[in-house]
Amino acid sequence: MGxxxxxxxxAMSIAYLLSFLPWSAQQGIGKYLGRFLHLLAKRRRHICDVNLQICYPTMTSKERQVLTKSHFESMGIGTIETFSSWFQPQSRFQSRITFEGQDVVDKVLAEGRGCILISGHFSPLDICGSQMPRFMDVHPIYKLQTNPVMNWVMERQRKAIFSKTIERTNMREVLKSLKQNKAVWYAVDQDYGRKNSVFAPFYGRQAATIAHIGRIAKMTNAPVVLYDYGRTKTGYYLKLTEVENYPSSDDVENATRINELMQSVIETKKEQYFWSHRRFKTQEIAGSPSPYDK
Structure with a gap:
């Protein structure tokens, strides 16, 4: 409070007030917020462009510019959606949610070993994630924020929605949740550094990919479920699909499978993906220059 x-x-007060706006107004304001950020955030624009050059080498400069602008608009909308997920009752959005996968939930939890949800980072992450407890008891893995005010608000909201949240380094709680037949939710598409990763192809480029999804699945025999979600013209969809024949005994093979799954869900909604994050910041050969260095 200092x-x-x-x-x-x-800023949180402004976010609180924006959360009360009608859904259509939030979508419009979010889009203009994204355009404003597109003008200001030169570094993030550069990161986005580099990622698109790596992942879509045949895409023209003009096409990259269009997709980058759409990405920022989507991220602006996602920011407003996050405010709504923090400050509004989740029942407000139920009519806008389409869910596919209750049969998957019933099947994997009937085995009694919990399950590991894997997803990517897309702009409607918070608004869609906040709806998942309607369908299964999810324990999300999270990273502490550097801003203590934002961290307090975020943790307060998540504790009100989820029966449990797990800080990403707390493996003991992950195993405990799986033993209690709960779903543990990992976002698996970001670079967490050389120590916690193996290198596997992502859009044809070697990328540091977390290795412990396959290891946890092998250790616990917990099924792995792909969690796909996204924004539509009228709301949001959530879709669960069990990942068959996973894991193998090889970390790189498991990480490669994870990246292939992430590519499959990115392709249906490219503009909603977090292209402005440095997915390729850790180089396979230590000391090699970052592709984001100008």
Whole structure:
């Protein structure tokens, strides 16, 4: 509550007020917020363009520019959606949710070993994630935020929605949740550094990919379920699909499978993906220059 955090609390107040706007108004404001950020965030624009050059080498400069702008618009909308997920009752959005996969939930949990949900980072992450407890008891893995005000608000919201959240380094709680036949949710498409990763192809480029999904699945025999979600013109969809014949005994093979699954869900909604994150920041050969260095 000290003075150094007053700006953050003021920002949270604005976020709180925006969360009360009608859904269509939030979508429009979010789009313009994204366009504004597109103009200001030069570094993020560069990261996005580099990622698109790597992942879509045949895409023209003009096509990359169009997709980059659409990406920022989607991220702006996602920001407003996050505010709604923090400050509004989840029942407000139920009519806009389409869910596919109750048969998958019933099947994997009937085995009594819990399950591991895997997903990517897309702009409607928070609004879609907040709806998952309607269909299964999900324990999301999260990373602490550097801003203590945002971290407090985020944790408060998640504790109100989820029966349990797990800080990403707390493996003991992950295993405990699986033993209790709960779903543990990992977002598996970001670069967490050399120590926690193996290198596997992502859109044809070697990328640091977390290795412990396959290891946990092998250790616990917990089934792995792909969680696909996204924004539509009228709301959101959530879809669960069991990953068959996983894991193998090889970490790189498992990571390659994970990346292939991520590519399959990205292709249906490219603009919603987090292209402005440095997916390729860790190089396969230590000391090699980052592709994001100008």
């Amino acid at each position: 003075p150094k955090h007053w700006v953050s609390w003021f």
